[in-house]
Amino acid sequence: MTIVDTGTAPQIAPRKETVPAVQPEGLWRVVVLNDPVNLMSYVVLVFRKVLGFDEPTARKHMLEVHEAGRSVVWTGLREQAEHYAFTLQQWHLSAILEPQDETH
Secondary structure (H helix, E strand, O other): OEEEOOOOOOEEEOOOOOOOOOOOOOOEEEEEEOOOOOOHHHHHHHHHHHHOOOHHHHHHHHHHHHHHOEEEEEEEOHHHHHHHHHHHHHOOOEEEEEEOOOOO
């Protein structure tokens, strides 16, 4: 803030705020990994509850996890990706984050 001398009581002039340009941090993927513990029906249930998938989409991702060992279930900004990964982990699924630029 800057104090302006007007010959009377000091007044405070608003300071120009500089807003840094928002740099996109890139996209992140939430990847669910296969595990020997969870039942397929449970994984479908979790995908529906946490990610809002409909039944066919949840089954498709569950089968991909089962057959390929992994499935990218969500892609977007890091903060939301962290939220989804953490929530899936709370449901006892093996979920990790990967930057979008990695290839698999």
